[in-house]
Amino acid sequence: MRSKGIPEEDLFSFLQSTKLQDKNHRFILSSMCTIPHPVAVRAHALFMETNLGDPGLFPGTASLERTLISRIGTLFHHPDACGYATTGGTESNIQALRIARATAGIASPNVVIPESAHFSFKKACDMIGVEMRSVPLTRDYRVDCERYLESVDANTCCMVGIAGTTEYGMVDPIRSLAAYARKEGIFFHVDAAFGGMVLPFLKGAPEFDFSLPGVMSIAVDPHKMGMSTIPAGCLLLRNEKDLCSLSVDTPYLTVKQEFTLSGTRPGGSVAGALAVLEYLGYEGMAAVVEGCMKNTRRLINGMESYGIRPVVTPDVNVATFKAPESPVPSPWQVSYTRNNHLRIVCMPHVHAGIIEAFLEAIGEQYA
Numbered sequence: 001m002r003s004k005g006i007p008e009e010d011l012f013s014f015l016q017s018t019k020l021q022d023k024n025h026r027f028i029l030s031s032m033c034t035i036p037h038p039v040a041v042r043a044h045a046l047f048m049e050t051n052l053g054d055p056g057l058f059p060g061t062a063s064l065e066r067t068l069i070s071r072i073g074t075l076f077h078h079p080d081a082c083g084y085a086t087t088g089g090t091e092s093n094i095q096a097l098r099i100a101r102a103t104a105g106i107a108s109p110n111v112v113i114p115e116s117a118h119f120s121f122k123k124a125c126d127m128i129g130v131e132m133r134s135v136p137l138t139r140d141y142r143v144d145c146e147r148y149l150e151s152v153d154a155n156t157c158c159m160v161g162i163a164g165t166t167e168y169g170m171v172d173p174i175r176s177l178a179a180y181a182r183k184e185g186i187f188f189h190v191d192a193a194f195g196g197m198v199l200p201f202l203k204g205a206p207e208f209d210f211s212l213p214g215v216m217s218i219a220v221d222p223h224k225m226g227m228s229t230i231p232a233g234c235l236l237l238r239n240e241k242d243l244c245s246l247s248v249d250t251p252y253l254t255v256k257q258e259f260t261l262s263g264t265r266p267g268g269s270v271a272g273a274l275a276v277l278e279y280l281g282y283e284g285m286a287a288v289v290e291g292c293m294k295n296t297r298r299l300i301n302g303m304e305s306y307g308i309r310p311v312v313t314p315d316v317n318v319a320t321f322k323a324p325e326s327p328v329p330s331p332w333q334v335s336y337t338r339n340n341h342l343r344i345v346c347m348p349h350v351h352a353g354i355i356e357a358f359l360e361a362i363g364e365q366y367a
């Protein structure tokens with residue numbers, strides 16, 4: 001490093017000019033994250049130095065984490081759900097699989113996941129040394145229930161369903177999978193990292209949460225549709241004893257045991273996540289989600305008018321299209337699925353005006 005520091009103004013002009021290399025959110029249509037809500041930013045700043053890894057030092061911040069879990073538990077039809085704030089979907093999924101393995105006590109366990117599962121499950125299975133069985137999807141991009149159940153056997157420690165798939169925005173047949181898992185006594189985890197902050201606010205949305213008795217844990221990310229600052233994920237458990245199966249002793253801390261994966265944990269983004277839910281309330285969140293769904297439908301209709309066909313009708317605000325031959329004009333940032341379908345996530349920052357500007361650019365390119 002430098003032997004002598006540089007003046008603060010020089011430092012910040014360097015940081016600001018470097019930030020200009022980042023893509024402008026106006027053109028980012030590929031991300032499941034968004035510009036954080038102003039109240040999240042304000043709350044995060046207020047709790048910048050707090051560390052939930054030693055909650056006895058920050059009992060106020062720790063109480064915000066409990067409130068966050070309780071608010072989301074209630075939203076997911078289980079006010080007594082327990083859980084904690086993770087760094088995001090990856091950590092939540094890793095922890096859910098660790099719990100499933102620990103509580104099943106199977107010598108060579110396997111985990112059954114849909115082919116559409118996020119790559120964090122591959123990381124999780126690799127880390128904890130369990131076999132990963134991946135089940136193909138039906139033509140509507142939901143997991144094939146029949147083939148799923150064929151993959152489950154006496155060594156299955158965990159079944160996984162996705163509520164809002166990363167690539168196509170679909171919800172798996174969670175009710176059927178949960179019922180089977182319950183009957184067989186298998187731990188069932190729902191990855192609602194994206195859909196968990198969308199589906200509860202939509203009328204007639206498919207069921208995915210603790211209202212289904214087989215669902216044992218749910219991953220949901222406030223740093224996606226919850227508009228909080230990064231990193232903010234949550235892992236919720238139906239039963240506290242399952243979470244406690246991960247407890248390790250932490251003799252010199254203010255609490256004597258912890259079940260989290262990270263040690264030092266940010267309080268700032270937890271305050272940010274709760275701030276958004278408190279500030280907007282159910283109605284405010286529903287308005288944001290409805291707006292995103294409306295924009296998704298408008299995008300699909302607009303693209304169709306140029307002959308660009310959607311792949312599926314998504315359950316959440318992720319739109320996919322049979323990709324045109326030539327690339328989407330710059331500076332628009334879109335993504336492509338593993339099947340080379342054009343994918344656009346209609347996050348809150350992708351407002352109606354942006355959709356229209358994008359459609360105009362697409363019209364000039366392809367019409």
Ligand code: 0PR
Nearest residue numbers: 031032033088089090091118120166191193194
């Ligand atoms: N589960 C699902 C269903 C997800 O979609 C994601 C991430 C995860 C788990 C993992 O969450 P974390 O990344 O928080 O650990 N989905 C996005 C993706 O991989 C994340 C993302 C966000 C990627 C913004 C790019 C980006 O610009 O596509």
